[in-house]
Amino acid sequence: MPLIDHILGDFFWRALIGGLGVALVAGPLGCLVVWRRMAYFGDTLAHSALLGVALGFLLQLPMNLTIAMTCVGLAVALVFLARSRSLATDTLLGILAHSSLAVGLVALSFMPEVRVDLNAYLFGDLLAMRRDDLGWIYGGAAVVLALLYWLWRGLLMSTVHEELAKVEGIPVERLRLILMLMFSLVIAVAMKIVGVLLITALLIIPAATARRMARSPEQMVWLAMAIGMIAVSAGLSASWHLNSPAGPSVVVSAFIMFALTYTLLRKQRG
Secondary structure, eight states: HHHHHHHHSSHHHHHHHHHHHHHHHHHHHHHHHHTTOHHHHHHHHHHHHHHHHHHHHTOOOOOOHHHHHHHHHHHHHHHHHHHTTOOOOOHHEEEEEHHHHHHHHHHHTOOSSSSSHHHHHHHOOGGGGHHHHHHHHHHHHHEEEEHHHHHHHHHHHHHHOHHHHHTTTOOOHHHEEEHHHHHHHHHHHHHHHHHTHHHHHHHHHHHHHHHOOSHHHHHHHHHHHHHHHHHHHHHHHHHHHHOOOOHHHHHHHHHHHHHHHOOOOOOOOO
8 A cells, every 4th residue: 555655755754653562472481580589580682683693694684583592492491401410590580691692792793794783783773674674563563462361360360479370270381481481572573763782771671660550460561661661652752852772762751751750759659
């Protein structure tokens, strides 16, 4: 259709549509990150994404595919390494996060024929969104949202009380693995938006803001999605008018909303 072609032909509208798609799926996943205190896990997967970028160049494969494969591989490795209990989980996450980031950077340095804009991967390049990126974003979002809808009761019960969930017959370990795989998919598609270093912020800040206002888990999810979408719209507008980096502007907008909400609610309750 001419109208749709015109909208998708404009880089600003492509960026906005892509950013809104990521906000839709980051909201519910961010709530689970906050409830389960998994922020450091999200950081670890995000850092490993740069290794996926290096593999994409090396193997001549689509970047989103190699990033998703790398994040999935690391997520599965984390599940099995955590079971061995030879290292504390936070120590293991710290080792894998920084090692995978360093390996990715070193691997890219050995490819002189490949010109890589590291700032785009580290901090995002939202305004360089392409039509095929939108396909990845909304395809990944549809898969993750469908899984969340299907598994919501089990995920919520295992989050609130893991032992009780096991007694009820809920496959806690399997759900944990599926949740990690969903994180991997979201990180693969969100990297274009805010970059490796800011992905976790987009997951956590809207959910943390919503937590201050929500009265039920489901209400928190809807609020987190709305806050993320507002942050994307405000951040892109700020980037357009102030000529600031788009990805960091989105995160700053989310933080301002968190700070305002925290301050206003604290005054009301004080």
